[in-house]
Amino acid sequence: MRKFLLSTAAVGLIATPALAEVSDGKVKIGILNDQSGVYADFGGKYSYEAARMAVEDFGGKVLDAPIEVVTADHQNKPDIASNIARQWYDTEQVDTIMELTTSSVGLAVQALSQEKKKITVNTGAATTELTGAQCTPYGFHWAYDTHALAVGTGGALVKEGGDSWFFLTADYAFGYSLEEQTGNFVKSQGGTVAGAVRHPLATTDYSSFLLQAQASGAKVIGLANAGMDTQNAIKQAAEFGITAGGQRLAALLFTLAEVHGIGLDAAQGLTLTESFYWNRTPESREFGERFKERTGVMPNMVHAGTYSAVTQYLKAIEAAGTDETEAVAAKMHEMPVDDVFAQGGKVGPNGRLIKDVYLMEVKAPGDVTEDWDYYNVLATIPGDEAFLNPAESGCPLVQ
CATH class of the missing domain: 3.40.50.2300 (Response regulator)
Incomplete structure (x- = not known):
């Protein structure tokens, strides 16, 4: 047995x-x-x-x-x-x-x-x-991550002459990191940061924040936020005539979902960074x-x-x-x-x-030939350039 x-x-x-x-x-x-x-x-x-x-x-x-x-x-x-x-x-x-x-x-x-x-x-x-x-x-x-977004979108706009920045920043860890990473990159390329203002997550009224950004005189207003916060900020910036006045908006974390949500009329011409595009x-x-x-x-x-x-x-x-x-x-x-x-x-x-990550430009409505094909891929940014070298990341696990 x-x-x-x-x-x-x-x-x-x-x-x-x-x-x-x-x-x-x-x-x-x-x-x-x-x-x-x-x-x-x-x-x-x-x-x-x-x-x-x-x-x-x-x-x-x-x-x-x-x-x-x-x-x-x-x-x-x-x-x-x-x-x-x-x-x-x-x-x-x-x-x-x-x-x-x-x-x-x-x-x-x-x-x-x-x-x-x-x-x-x-x-x-x-x-x-x-x-x-x-x-x-x-x-x-x-x-x-925020470093890749800073290198991609921030780097592209500085090269195009956007060498002075003011940040409109979501008031929590993500916003701080994105503002810091982008600001550091802008300054490393010879640009300047005029200042920043922080807004609560999921706020609906950006008027006071946008007026401060407008008054700064910076060439670029960096939106260090995401999702509906970015969509609402862009819509209200149009109402204040910010881009019509010559300042540029940098949507530092903006994806295909938000472009679709805000519509091409509002999003056209935006430069952004994503690590994936369905039609690539x-x-x-x-x-x-x-x-x-x-x-x-x-x-x-x-x-x-x-x-x-x-x-x-x-x-x-x-x-x-x-x-x-x-x-x-x-x-x-x-x-x-x-x-x-x-x-x-x-x-x-x-x-x-x-x-690798990709620098994108949102198409004008007249350039879109099929549903959801919203981007022109401007450049491929190699991963070793987009992301921090692990040895420089501050991670204690890296020998």
């Missing part, structure tokens, strides 16, 4: 070797972001669909274990986000949390995840602090059309970046032969990233995905 039991146990181990290496018998991915506020189109439910699409394209299983995706709205509040993340980790067997739009949220959840020894992949947050002073062994930053290559076009079929919208860099992050996480589990955090994190640092979002991408020791 003892021999029979031993042999039966051995057969069981041989029959299901993979499931023994997957915690809880499944892999569970959490998409945590803003689904009802100013960033709802920037990421929101569309990032959740991007994650589900990645799981389906992967086959729905990894190491023979099913893959599940859950989502929640953090309302742009770090305390709410942290409570959701803690509950997901402690009672709902969530293995990783991704997207995390809003830098203050991204930093809070990344810190909690280090404590819980869980992987986070930020695709919606922007601050370089995620891979800088507050980096963690299990934290990854995927789609873009045959592969990105095919992905974009499939995404639009299920969501009704074309993907921006946050949506495509979330698809890529989920895919790479599952590839890392497959390569590691387990979903154990240390092993998966090691594989994510080690493996190249080659997919529809990133070609020849690499992950630095600070967790920063380094890939």
Whole structure:
């Protein structure tokens, strides 16, 4: 009988070797972001669909274990986000949390995840602090960051003569980082910063802030905000005749979703930086059309970046032969990233995905020949130029 039991146990181990290496018998991915506020189109439910699409394209299983995706709205509040993340980790067997739009949220959840020894992949947050002073062994930053936006949009406008800037800045970590990174880059190119004014997140009246920017006399007003905040600022700037008066607006974080939301009449001529455009290559076009079929919208860099992050996480589990955090994190640092979002991408020791980004110009309405084809790609910015060298990032993990 003892021999029979031993042999039966051995057969069981041989029959299901993979499931023994997957915690809880499944892999569970959490998409945590803003689904009802100013960033709802920037990421929101569309990032959740991007994650589900990645799981389906992967086959729905990894190491023979099913893959599940859950989502929640953090309302742009770090305390709410942290409570959701803690509950997901402690009672709902969530293995990783991704997207995390809003830098203050991204930093809070990344810190909690280090404590819980869980992987986070930020695709919606922007601050370089995620891979800088507050980096963690299990934290990854995927789609873009404030340094890439500064190099792309800031660099382009300085070259065009926009050598004096005034910033209209969202009053939290993301806005501070974007203002600082862009201001430093402008000054490194010989430009000047005349000043800045900060506004609350999700404000609706920009009149006093825009009047201060207008009075500064700066050639460029840098909008260090995002989502509906940027859309509303641009609309109200038009009402004040700011661009008609000769000043330029720099939408430092503006994506395809916001261009669509504000309309081409208001957005035409804007220079912006994204790390993905659906109509850039045959592969990105095919992905974009499939995404639009299920969501009704074309993907921006946050949506495509979330698809890529989920895919790479599952590839890392497959390569590691387990979903154990240390092993998966090691594989994510080690493996190249080659997919529809990133070609020849690499992950630095600070967790920063380094890939090319693209300088775009929004087309005039008369130049648009098909729905959602809103951009002219002006330049490709190599990843090593767009993103900080890990050795200069301030991350204590980088030797």
